[in-house]
Amino acid sequence: MSRRLVALLLALACFGCGGREPRIASTRSSFDGSPQDGGTLVRRLEADVSSLNPILASSRYDRYVAQYLFTPLIHLDRNLTPVPGLAKAWKVSDDGLLFRFELDERATFSDGNPVRAADVLFTLQKIVDPGSEAIQIAPGFELLDQARTRAIDDRTIEVAFRTARAGQLTYFNNLLVLPAHVYSEGDFRDDFRVRAVGSGPYTLAKRTAGVEVVLERRADYWTDKPHIQTVVMRVVSDQNTAWNALRTGEIDETVLAPDLWLRERNNPALSETIEFRRFYTRNYNYIAWNQRHPPLADPRVRRALAMCIPIEAIVRDLYHGTARAMSGPFTPDEWAFNPSVPVIRHDLAGAARLLATAGWTDVDGDGIVERDGQPLNLELMIMSGSTTGRRFAEMLQGEMKQAGVALEISVVDGTAAIDRIVAGNYQAAYLSWDLDPDPDVFPLFHSTQTPPRGSNVVRYSNPEADRLMEQGRSEMSQAKRKEIYWRLHEVLAADQPYAWTAQVSLKWGINKRVRGVAESSGFGLFLWYPGELAWWIAPAGRELDRTSP
Amino acid sequence: MSRVAPDAILLNGNEPAGESYARVSWRRFGRNRLSLVAVWYIVAMAAIALFAPFLATSAPLLEKGEDGWRSPALTGRSDLDATQRVRSFAIHAPVPVSPTVIDLSVRLSPPSWKHPLGTDDLGRDVLSRMIHGARISLAVGLLATLIALVAGSILGAIAGYYGGAADWIVSRLIEVVLCFPFLFLVLAIVALFKPSIYTVMIALGLTSWTSEARLVRGEFLRIRELEFAEAARASGAGDARIIFRHLLPNALAPVLVSASFGVATAILTESALSFLGLGVPLPMASWGSILASAREHIDYAWWLVLFPGLAIFTTVAAFNLAGERLRETLDPRSS
């Protein structure tokens, strides 16, 4: 799902992420330990919500709010395995083309109307209608066979696809069902930006654009009620401001910069009030090499450049071990990850040798290698506002210089950068992806997927990889899929269409009055089930000591 | 500020014969000690900026290698070479670290003997970066102001000298630029062109010429009817000659004052731009970009906040004080 290469826009790239170490579960020994109802949770939004219409959700922040207001057809649990949501049961045909969902008969929208098959059908139609501009969600349903998709009865719906896709079921997690009787009236794109009617456990109490979204718990929620009475989502875009607000108790949770997390996590003055957590999500950073740029078309050059990345030092000193070097397109938590593929080591001498075999040597003695009289100058684009990007680029610049490569850093604002990437008008760019639960990398590396058709921003093309990606997305046998993706991992690692850098663990600070916090493998704190819906607030009295001097 | 007797005499008009206007002005200027301090501070900063490559570099200033004496700092050999070469004797720069030398193992260290102003988030020496940052900040400040000065003077001169349609057009142009949200203009220019120190200079220069233009125009309106302009015209001098040889020098005094304030503003704006991440390209350091890198560590790395902030503040204050004093000095009505 889309979830977003928000990094492109927000330069989140840096916070990264971290291994599973469920340090503390919700069992702490104050009170009697049992969850309490009530209280107000103040969450942080790094950017304002652009729409409350969940079908138009375009950032993770839109989705954060939607998670409270709507219920998806299926939830993903802690391990990102499908579990019942609005659908209490489902059946997939053997050919993977037909999905039959049975709706929970208790389910109601916040206006009291029951959730019916017609509502699901309506929502699906809205998702695939190009006029909706459901840019984040629509691609998950691009293979939908609308003619054969139908309501079997009031509570049963059959969804048909033209082509089977192995990871299809997980995309139903994005199907946040809308009440047709509300959303069919008025302008679908414009009239539901600031109001919402859903079947989720909360209703919208207040929305102040640019400031906050306030949600109140539904008294008549149809399944397990969450504990927290009021959820305030506050827009705090600045990282330092958010940290300070967390300390003063103005917000209850925020992502933290790695340095800050590392420095403060053992600060005794904060140990009473703030809990520090870290975990890995399906997010990684990489350098995109535009393979239309002649010097970068040679995989040896790309590999040599990757050898200039001081990855060990980055992981050790920049992230203090809270990041992992990547060897290819999959993260170590995924089943598609092939553990036998080695990470490319930092080796400047080796890089120089490899460049020499590719024909790049320093003929004129100016310290920069040349081929046919052309020096190897590269422009690396980084996003303005990205601290990690800046740090990484400056470090790489020094390393590459020693291997005879002149790296020029361009700081470009997000929109201009995308413009250049889509047009192929760049040489190298430091980017990051936030990936779907299913390891289908077809849109990223298939030769047909160059922008604007897909996200093959590097213009990579390899017939074997193409074939593996085609097989991988349609193969239904999990064992065979694993084999395919393990091979794909090897092929991509050998070709180096990206220089994969690091998967950085996300660091979080949470006020200790918030209890019941847990992480999933891949999604972090939010958007899985029950995730944030299981949180509760420790009763007042304890609240007094949350403001530190 | 105590007044010294000879100055008092000077003031009363008993100027020693033959002393030039510039000399008198300088002496009047110097009567205020604080402004003298400001001027010397600017001179010192300029010297630091000018000699930055020799004040803060990993390359030895002078060394004796196998093949005799040489100066790696002067010949601009790469820093890596310098540290790896075998040498028997070497004189190092006062700050023996280049501003781009990265050492992750000492990142974010507080001030110490080895790093008097601490290190930044890549372990680079802050003092070294600030010395080189002075180069960027001053260069941007001075050149942006120069651009503004030249553009403003020419447009103002044209408007003031020819009047009529030319004046009308320039006046409208000034109005448009004045009413234009300045930051937008800068953002657009920075986004349009390849990010470089020159882009920043041009962006700042193109947005700040209006006050100079207005001043020159006003002065020209005033003095073009005066005797010496008439005389020049009578002797058959061309327009360009009259403007540049006769009128412009006479209008220069107020413009210089405005330029002095302009430098201060440009330095402030450059640092604000760098602070917003839109300033000089990497890995160059300007004071604003060091401050920006401190943003993430502000509650901890106080040295990253304090020193560059102080540098910006004191330099801007020095230019402002000097400008103010210059204004007082050149203003015949003020005492």
Add this chain to the structure above:
Amino acid sequence: MTVYVVRRLCYAVLTFFGITVATFALIRSVPGDPVSFYIGRAGAQTVPAETLARIRAEYRLDEPLPAQYLHWLQSAATLDFGRSIVDRRPVRERIAEKLPNTFQLNFIAFLIAVLSGVPIGLWSARRAGRAGEKVSSIALFLLYSLPSFWVALLLMQLFAVRWNLLPLLGMTSHDYSEMGGAAQFADRLRHLVLPVVTLTYAQLAIFARFSKSAFSEVIRQDYITAARAKGAGPGALMWRHAFRNALMPLITLLGLTVPYLISGSVIVEQMFQWDGIGLLYFDSILARDYPTVMALTVVTAIVTLLASVAADVLYALADPRVRVGERR
């Protein structure tokens, strides 16, 4: 006089068109457009070609620029500024809800700056040359030279984090809606302190310095000397004669301050998360939100031009020496 005002207004209208044309040309020449914004938002997902075509059509990106401008002008004339690309809300609504926030912040800062800056200037002008005045004028200079983002960082660090005296950011606390009237007022006030201080200090220095020189100028004028010779006391002299005359250059300054206020708001609003138009302007440029950028340009241009026309007219009214059509 009427002729002067009318001419001045005509010029303002001309300038206004100049500004909109320049903004229009600039924002469209910057690389990236709403389409790239959408693609960036979609991340690893692919935006269907039909959707991109719809966006291009909706924002008329395929038409020649002059046609686009004329179309914009046509709708703008009916005060229809279109919908924002970022959140598809009517641009008018987005600006209307943020304008009061910026106005509130700037108005208070401006008021404090004028009300304290002008008397300081007056006082300095009267005591020119004395020790106290010199110290104060140096202090004002130093204030004026302080980078606002640095001051904001230090203020936040000290008052909000270290001493926990004032709220760090935002316009209200999260429990604002549950407060009583008086508590709400106090809460708003507390949130205003730091941003207002940040905005005020430099302006205060400007106004003090400017009014000092304006007053000094007037004091030297012949008629003041004459009034003094007639036996007018120093207090009466200052107020009755000098003040009125010194007001003129001040009025001009006030007119010129407006665009600086708008630019200055960007940093302050960003740092304090103040939800005003400065922040909106910055974000809209980054998002290539053409409709919002154009509408904001119109708003700021109108405010600026009105201020400058008003200043000129007042100037002309107050000073008969200004010959019609000569100035500016």
